[in-house]
Amino acid sequence: MAITFFLYSMNESQNNKKMCISIVTIILTLFTGLRSWWLGDLIKYYTQFLSCSGDGWQDAVFGSFTNIGLRLVFRIVSYLGGGYEIVVFMISALVAVSLGIIIYRYSPSPYWSYLIYISLGFYMFTYSGLKQTIAMSFLIFAAMGIFENNFKQFLFWNFIAGMFHAPAFIFLPAYMFSALKVNRNYFVIILFIAAIVYLFQGQILSMMTDAYYEEEAQYVAKEFIGGRVLMMILILGVSWFLRPPRQGDDVYCKVFNLMVAAAIIQYFSIYDNVFTRLADYYYQFSILLFPLMMESSEHRLKYDPNPKYTMRVHQEYIYTFFAIGITLFALWYYYQQVNTPFLESYKFIWELDPYSLYGA
Numbered sequence: 001m002a003i004t005f006f007l008y009s010m011n012e013s014q015n016n017k018k019m020c021i022s023i024v025t026i027i028l029t030l031f032t033g034l035r036s037w038w039l040g041d042l043i044k045y046y047t048q049f050l051s052c053s054g055d056g057w058q059d060a061v062f063g064s065f066t067n068i069g070l071r072l073v074f075r076i077v078s079y080l081g082g083g084y085e086i087v088v089f090m091i092s093a094l095v096a097v098s099l100g101i102i103i104y105r106y107s108p109s110p111y112w113s114y115l116i117y118i119s120l121g122f123y124m125f126t127y128s129g130l131k132q133t134i135a136m137s138f139l140i141f142a143a144m145g146i147f148e149n150n151f152k153q154f155l156f157w158n159f160i161a162g163m164f165h166a167p168a169f170i171f172l173p174a175y176m177f178s179a180l181k182v183n184r185n186y187f188v189i190i191l192f193i194a195a196i197v198y199l200f201q202g203q204i205l206s207m208m209t210d211a212y213y214e215e216e217a218q219y220v221a222k223e224f225i226g227g228r229v230l231m232m233i234l235i236l237g238v239s240w241f242l243r244p245p246r247q248g249d250d251v252y253c254k255v256f257n258l259m260v261a262a263a264i265i266q267y268f269s270i271y272d273n274v275f276t277r278l279a280d281y282y283y284q285f286s287i288l289l290f291p292l293m294m295e296s297s298e299h300r301l302k303y304d305p306n307p308k309y310t311m312r313v314h315q316e317y318i319y320t321f322f323a324i325g326i327t328l329f330a331l332w333y334y335y336q337q338v339n340t341p342f343l344e345s346y347k348f349i350w351e352l353d354p355y356s357l358y359g360a
Contacts, residue, residue, distance in 0.1 A: 020110050025100040032126055033092030036347040037084070041128050045070070046084050053078035069163035070131055085349060091134055095126055098137040103287065106147060106251055112291035119330035121337070122284055132277060135165035136284055142171065143258075143285060146178050147251050170265070171281045177261050178254040182245040194264060228276065232263040235286065239293035242322065244312055252292045258285045290326065294319060 037043045051060035052074035061071045077087050099117065107113040117123055126133045138161035145154030154175050161168035180189060236259055245253040262282035268275035296319055 017110060018104060021100045021104050024110070024114055025096045028096040028099070028123070029089075029093045032095070033089035034348050035088075035127070036349050036351060037088070038347075041130055042088060045130055049074045049078070049084045049087065066166050067131060067164060069160070070134065072163075091130065092126075095133055095137050098140040099287070102140050102144065105144070106288050107291045108295045109291040112294055113287040115327065115330055116290045117287050119334040120283075120286065121334075122280070122287070125280070129277070131165040132168075132280070135161040135168035136281060138164070139168060139171050139281055140284075143174070146175055146254055151175060167278055168281060170278050174258060174261065174282065178257040180257055181247055182253060182256070183247070190260065197264060197267075228269070228279075229263060229266045232259065232266060232283070235289070236260065236263065238322065239289055242312075242314065242318075243293045243295070251288075255285050255288045255292060258282045259289055262286075294323065294326075 035042075037046055048060070048071065051057070052071050057075060061068070061075050073087060073090075077083075077090075103110055103113045122136075138157050142154045142157035142161065145151065145157065158168065158171055161171070180186060236256070239256060239259075243249075243252060245256045247253070259282070262279045265275055265282065266279040269279070296314070296316070
């Protein structure tokens with residue numbers, strides 16, 4: 001975050017933006033890709049890697065077509081003579097590179113994007129949710145299909161994501177939902193969708209938990225609306241104030257709609273916390289919402305002198321106030337809600353024998 005803030009704030013050129021993102025991408029790849037297998041859930045997948053590498057690999061790989069993607073990667077890498085560490089590094093590179101690409105193409109501020117990515121827990125999740133992390137990376141490319149109105153691209157990458165984590169297919173409605181026009185009928189449509197979701201909540205809950213949990217259903221009900229839903233609503237309210245979604249402001253409107261979808265899905269966490277993970281498929285694009293809503297009208301006019309929509313203009317102190325507030329809140333949220341003790345014991349792969357039964 002410090003790298004992006006100081007370098008990019010000094011010179012907001014495309015070359016400088018590319019340099020900032022490249023540096024952070026390399027750091028994230030190395031730090032995540034070279035971590036010990038005893039950090040997060042890597043050791044669990046190492047057992048699966050061995051099954052896909054040895055005798056009887058056909059049953060291990062093709063015994064079930066659900067989430068077959070990762071098992072295919074295991075088999076291909078082992079067939080080519082690579083070890084498990086190669087797979088881990090490849091996945092880490094995929095995550096960091098896909099993140100860097102979407103930030104470079106659509107975010108006016110790498111600082112805000114990486115701040116949100118880390119503080120809201122998306123980076124931390126890469127240590128404990130390998131299959132979903134891969135799927136979320138592929139859905140970044142699917143989202144680019146949304147922003148570029150390329151349905152074939154969207155469908156292709158959504159299919160690839162679903163091969164690694166079947167619940168990623170929850171992102172399929174995103175293409176149509178993101179295209180909703182924010183007009184007088186917008187809230188009527190949202191309320192209609194919310195009503196349908198509420199009426200069929202039992203069926204949706206059963207279907208999605210069965211798809212997410214591979215071994216058995218694990219219902220963990222909160223029985224009250226969690227702080228994450230309220231935080232999403234607050235974020236949407238602030239973004240509406242700073243940059244109201246208006247026809248012609250295409251990418252921002254689509255990102256805004258993805259956040260609305262995330263809030264609707266997150267609501268189901270009162271019945272089962274699996275919906276927090278499912279909401280992340282949409283919520284991850286908050287890495288674009290924050291920098292877009294914090295982009296001043298002067299900055300937008302610099303890159304789009306003839307906008308197709310009416311901009312809401314704020315005084316500079318308004319952006320300064322929200323910039324300070326969001327940064328402080330992001331740091332507080334990270335240390336209170338996201339930061340976990342296992343990072344304190346972070347070790348690189350060469351510091352612990354990865355093949356030792358107890359990591360010693």
